Amino acid sequence: MVTPADLAIKDLGPCRHPSPVAEKLGEKATVYVGEADKVLFDDRLSAVLADASGARPPAFELAGPRNRVFWDPKEVRAGIVTCGGLCPGVNNVIRGLVLTMAQSYGVPEIFGFRYGYEGLVARFGHAPMRLDPRSVEEIHRMGGTVLGTSRGNQDPHQMVDTLEALGINVLFVVGGDGTIRGAMSLVRAIEERRLSIGVVGVPKTIDNDIKFIDRSFGFESAFAAAVDVIRSAHVEASGAKNGIGLVKLMGRHSGFIACAAALASADVDVVLIPEVHAELDGPCGLLAHLERRLARHGNAVIVVAEGAMQEHCTSSAEPMATDLSGNLKLKDIGLFLRDRINAHFRARGVEATLKYLDPSYHIRSVPASPSDSVYCWNMARNAVHAAMAGNTEMLIGRWHGRFVHVPMPMAVRMRKQVDPTDDLWMAVVEATGQPLSFC
């Protein structure tokens, strides 16, 4: 249940300064976004008509340039920080933020904090980088992040100390769900001190698992790289007697990359994702299905998301380890499946050849694809417009094909996952020929 209040965006005050963007484009330009420009949460006519009370339905603020801004751009000192795991396109976002701030708004000083939230804590000694259009000119050609990244919780008050010491009044955070939670605790510390510092997020999730972003940046680049690996697995599998190609892809809680890569490659026979429970044994289990597939076609390609079937390789007696950020460390389902499948066919006296490919780090580090590059540029531009308008504790989302402002608490309220009763999973089932579930 979403209410209009859930989608309200916090701001630091009224927009009193003329926007340099508006001065450049002239009054007749149609790109400016006004107060009334909203994107309906549920855009079906039936949903809008259903509320006979005449109350405004829940709607997101539309992203884009405002013709008046909160900050006098000449007085903005901006910071950028990138946190969490790598994802294609982070450098494109940094470049887009810097170029839009410097060239469209004339922001004079931009700092890049090093190694995630550590860069905002003085005791780590990571001096911030000065960023300007020249220093970011070429960075989009590289994967990774030029600022570096890290995991691990930091004290929000120490981070605010650094922002205050440097006079930063606008901070852009580029990261996933953990980064957004970190940014929310930063906003609380800023509010406690009654400071005027805006915090705006550009959501980064290679798994595409953040709500209110129909496609996260880097997702397309990641699954395009995954398609190449699946092709290799298919070549290996079809060149061997009873050949099996097993590919592990990213997807800790959400199997979007596995599904998209399987659909794009059309070489995949089984997709295993965290959202769909799968049994190994029994007539309806994965192993029996694999046996039937080999008997009929002589080869099989399996794609498994890293968070799938975890219940098979973890025991309740053994506590699960966590990383520095508190995320559960998953067991390696790829290695587990490799060993179980090999043992199964050995026990049945079937000669099978399994090749296991784990390309995760290769995929995370590729540069952004052309369409992701365009997408990153637009995400970054809209983040700057939002920040200049004095918005805070919000991130840029994409809803019904439009860029919108999403309050941070809404974005982390729940995770976006593949719905096993919805069209994406149906498409995977039809494309692979696998059952709805191995149960």
Ligand code: ATP
């Ligand atoms: P991804 O999952 O895509 O790698 P992420 O942003 O979720 O990205 P994390 O390592 O979980 O990556 O978090 C990034 C940063 O945010 C870390 O420094 C982490 O300690 C911090 N963080 C995570 N959760 C919280 C929280 N609840 N409160 C404060 N900080 C947090």
Ligand code: MG
């Ligand atoms: Mg995360």
